[in-house]
Amino acid sequence: MEQQLFIYNTLTRKKELFKPLNAPLVGMYVCGPTLYSDVHIGNCRTFTSFDVMYRYLLHIGYKVRYVRNITDVGHLVDEVAGEGEDRIARQARLKQLEPMEIVQRYAFGFREVMALLNLLPPSIEPTASGHIPEQIEMTQKIIDKGFAYEKDGNVYFDVEKFAKSNNYGILSGRNLDDQMNNTRELDGQEEKKGRLDFALWKKAKPEHIMRWNSPWGTGFPGWHIECSAMSQKYLGDTFDIHGGGMDLIPTHHTNEIAQSVGCCDAAPVNYWIHTNMLTLNGQKMSRSLGNVFLPVELFSGMKLAADSPSATPSQAKLDGKHPLFEKAYDPMVVRFFMMQTHYSSTLDFSNDALQAAEKGYNRLAESMKKVSSLSPSAQSTSDIKKLRQQCYEAMNDDFNTPILLSNLFEAARIVNSVYDGKETLTAADIEAVKKLFSDFVVDVLGLKAEAENSGKQMEVLDKVVHMVLDMRAEAKQKKDFAASDAIRDKLIAAGVAIKDTKEGSTWNLQ
Numbered sequence: 001m002e003q004q005l006f007i008y009n010t011l012t013r014k015k016e017l018f019k020p021l022n023a024p025l026v027g028m029y030v031c032g033p034t035l036y037s038d039v040h041i042g043n044c045r046t047f048t049s050f051d052v053m054y055r056y057l058l059h060i061g062y063k064v065r066y067v068r069n070i071t072d073v074g075h076l077v078d079e080v081a082g083e084g085e086d087r088i089a090r091q092a093r094l095k096q097l098e099p100m101e102i103v104q105r106y107a108f109g110f111r112e113v114m115a116l117l118n119l120l121p122p123s124i125e126p127t128a129s130g131h132i133p134e135q136i137e138m139t140q141k142i143i144d145k146g147f148a149y150e151k152d153g154n155v156y157f158d159v160e161k162f163a164k165s166n167n168y169g170i171l172s173g174r175n176l177d178d179q180m181n182n183t184r185e186l187d188g189q190e191e192k193k194g195r196l197d198f199a200l201w202k203k204a205k206p207e208h209i210m211r212w213n214s215p216w217g218t219g220f221p222g223w224h225i226e227c228s229a230m231s232q233k234y235l236g237d238t239f240d241i242h243g244g245g246m247d248l249i250p251t252h253h254t255n256e257i258a259q260s261v262g263c264c265d266a267a268p269v270n271y272w273i274h275t276n277m278l279t280l281n282g283q284k285m286s287r288s289l290g291n292v293f294l295p296v297e298l299f300s301g302m303k304l305a306a307d308s309p310s311a312t313p314s315q316a317k318l319d320g321k322h323p324l325f326e327k328a329y330d331p332m333v334v335r336f337f338m339m340q341t342h343y344s345s346t347l348d349f350s351n352d353a354l355q356a357a358e359k360g361y362n363r364l365a366e367s368m369k370k371v372s373s374l375s376p377s378a379q380s381t382s383d384i385k386k387l388r389q390q391c392y393e394a395m396n397d398d399f400n401t402p403i404l405l406s407n408l409f410e411a412a413r414i415v416n417s418v419y420d421g422k423e424t425l426t427a428a429d430i431e432a433v434k435k436l437f438s439d440f441v442v443d444v445l446g447l448k449a450e451a452e453n454s455g456k457q458m459e460v461l462d463k464v465v466h467m468v469l470d471m472r473a474e475a476k477q478k479k480d481f482a483a484s485d486a487i488r489d490k491l492i493a494a495g496v497a498i499k500d501t502k503e504g505s506t507w508n509l510q
Contacts, residue, residue: 003060010272027239029231034071035106036087046275049343051119068122072103116331128226135221135229139200147262151191153203153217159196224255242269279348300328336361339401367412377424384432
């Protein structure tokens, strides 16, 4: 590979040169959603970030097997302790539906949101319920290795025994004593040997709908074992990249590593990548503060009807309507907004930030449209080749999308300057700019050249402005220069720049 990509590895806490196990093949696993409710905006940020990584790996020539799972069983209400009711089963009980009806309903909405954000589908999208035999087999292997035990139909991972010969907190950086001190005692868990022990298999109570036969009786798998089993099945005992939100580090990903090492005697992943959290107007999002919102409450263009069999309640009622936002935004604007912040940094939503992102996105899209109308010159006043290399340097530095965007806006500035006759580009460099936009804006960042709703608005605006320009031209013909100048001045005041040429007048947004 020509490009040297450096990735910040949570495991080692430093940037490392990316060296795949079997280049040009790359294995990447990302923890997907638990489909008991609508996908939330935090999920969108995580999956969009990994979509950009996936796209860039493909762009620089790797053949990526991207696995993103769907959790449809085993994720309990108390995910840290692994106790309580299954989240999907609980929703099914409350709505008087079958659990798989709940999964199907929210899977439809999840995939619609991912499509609106222009995410590429993963290579494989396995479900936990579809891989029960693999989870049972892995659990049995861990028992055989001496790192798990069965008690009354439940199978638990023995954390303290594992920690005697392995670093249980290698990913989180926390030692065992700290984790023990920060874990509360729970009633009804006397069957566990240790406070940190977690369930690989749970005995199903009589009322539990989702259950399977196993060597330990009728039950269902724990939450953590599904990702270890499915990643091993599709990517091998050790693979290249595992990702997810940073909230998964202390428990879910820590336990994934322990399970996989306990089963296979090998570290499962070489590069762990984690996205940061979201805030709203500087505050952490939480239901208690009332500042949690869903994509359907932010996006314009959600088209699920209330009577759609797959429509969730929120999708049926809302279309970009939320009291915390002044307006709805095209999903491409939201995607662009997310790219303005590095995936490892906190992303803060606010009205001002989204409005600024909308203006920036439209400015970039407008520049992309102008490239085809540029007139070539004998020489260039800008080094497009250098600019292209700077774009690669940004992405090779741990997928640094904010720096990439700054370089793309420099390309947009050059285009506008050439369009206005202030700079020049050769025909070859004009083609190079086209390819720069195509490669990095469309292919890597996954931004459509024009947001759907913004495009429609621009079409309407174009017709209106041209109608006004025709009125101005008519005033000129009648030698009513006062009216002609007044029209021009009002357009400029409204943010519309006018350029008079021999062929007529053209316009663009200032």
